[in-house]
Structure formats: C-alpha cells, structure tokens
Amino acid sequence: MASGVLKGVVRAMRPPFLLLSPLCVLLGIATAVEVGVTPDPRLATLxxxxALLAxxxxxxxxxxxxxxxxxxxxTTRTPFSGGSGALPAQPAAAPAVLMAALAGVGLSIALGVYLTLQAGPGLLLVGLLxxxxxxxxxxLITRSALLCLIAPGLGFALIQIGTHYVLTARFNPELFWVALTPLCLVSALLLINQFPDVxxxxxxxxGHLPIRLGRPRAARVFAVLVGGAYVAPVAAVGVGGLSAGLLLALLPMPVAGLVAARVMRLARRPQALxxxxxxxVAVVLTTLLLLALGLLLV
Structure with missing residues (x-):
C-alpha cells in the first residue's frame, strides 16, 4: 500500500476520536469491579x-x-465536524478505506463471536445491535432525526454494557444507570457537531435533528441531553445503590452547563461554535474518565 494511501486510511479512521472507546471499556471494567468481579486482563484486552476495531x-x-x-x-471542515478531509485530499485511498472498514467490521464480529463463546449468549444481542x-x-440512520440522535450514544453505551457482561457473565440492572451518561454525552457530542454541516x-x-427542527430547537435538545448525563450518576447512587464515588463525574458539570448555554446562544451562528x-469534547472525555475512576478508586 502506497504511503499516501496508507496515510489516507489512518487519517480517515480519525484516531484522536478513538479515545472514546477505551474510556467506555474502562467504565465497563469499573462497573464489573463495583459488583465484586476481578476483571480478567486477557478478556479486557480483547x-x-x-471496541477500537468497531x-x-x-x-x-x-x-x-x-x-x-x-x-x-x-462541508466546511472544522477540527470537530465536516469529516477528516482525507479522501478529498487523497481520492485514490477510497478503495483502501472501504477495504479497511470491511476488515474492521469482520474482525470486530469475529472477536464478538469469540467473546460470546467465553462469556455467554447474553452478549449476542449487544453485539448484533x-x-x-x-x-x-x-x-440509513442519518436519514432519521430520532435514530440519528440516539444511535451514537447508544453505540458507546453498548461498549460499556458489553464490557461489563464479558467480565461478569451477567447484566446487573444498576449498570444501566451508569450507561445513561455515555449515552447522553456522546449523542449530545454528535448533535452539536452537526450544527456546522446543516x-x-x-x-x-x-435528516438529523438540526435539519428537522432547526438549530435553536436542536440546541435545547443538546442542553437536555447534557443535563441528563449529570442526573444519571446521582440516580445511580440514589436509586441504583452504587458507590458515591460516581459523583466525582459531576466535577465538569459547570463547564458542561456553560457549553450548553453557549450552544443555545450561538445556535444561529455555527461558525462561532x-x-x-x-x-x-474535553468535557465528555473528562466526565467519562471521572465516572470510571469514581468507581475504581473511591
């Protein structure tokens, strides 16, 4: 594979954004520890x-x-929206990008099958979804406002839930409270990143939400999702009976609230966003890290 094509494939993978996946795995490891399981390092590594392959x-x-x-x-690209720009800069890399994508799908499915055999059939539904x-x-999903809103957060919540199941061979109901935070934060992240590209x-x-509702109303949905992300740890402690260490994740909440206020104020001026x-992005990553550390260290 020519150097330029290889660089195009790597750039199209958007490596800086892949950090979300191991953070959600870490959160699944943390919930497994919370219910008294010592994680198997080999399974955790797999x-x-x-998650990175998917x-x-x-x-x-x-x-x-x-x-x-x-x-x-x-699109007018920004560091956070409009795509990586890899293929417009290197069109010859398109077939290699598709092949790499299909290889990643195939390998992640193969790993999922192996982990299902190790942990149990409960992982099958998580993997298929x-x-x-x-x-x-x-x-397909980007054609529907509701599905496009839910799908990104759901995908990363599934990483946490699947990790928990692989390490514990069961679904603990209280872990779903914890999963609400990545669900809300990642869906909000993708939602705000759609504003410049309407x-x-x-x-x-x-047909995503900023197109269907307009940016100002979509900004209010963003604020609701951000709020829900920080209500979830409180509910996990108060209703789910999990460790109060989860409340460590509330530390970035003032900055998250400031972001939500600015998004609502600047909704009609996406360039200013x-x-x-x-x-x-920093708020999302910090909150997920603190959520996991709150269970592991407190």
Missing part, C-alpha cells in the same frame, strides 16, 4: 481491541460514504 470501522465507513455521496466536497449501528449509521447534510438527504465544540 474487549478494548474489539469504532475505527464505523469512522472509515462514514468517511467512505460521505466521499461517495459528495458530502465531503460541500452494535453491528447494525456500525454498518447502517451513515447510509446545509451540506440537507443537500445529500440527511467551533471553540465550544472543542470544549465539549
């Missing part, structure tokens, strides 16, 4: 690998579909 494959498929549809040529989200996100996305028949997209 889960991290599978996440990377999803990014590659998204980049390939957006290049083929012409969307990449319409994950595969559907991975493969259908760009060509016109370009509309031109290729996407770019610095806040970066702050939001």
């Amino acid at each position: 889960v991290v690998l599978g 996440h990377g494959a999803t990014n590659l498929l998204n980049e390939y579909h957006d290049f083929r549809s012409g969307l990449d040529l319409r 994950g595969v559907v989200l991975m493969v259908a996100y760009t060509p 016109e370009a996305d509309r031109a290729v028949q996407r 770019t610095p806040w997209l970066g702050v939001n």
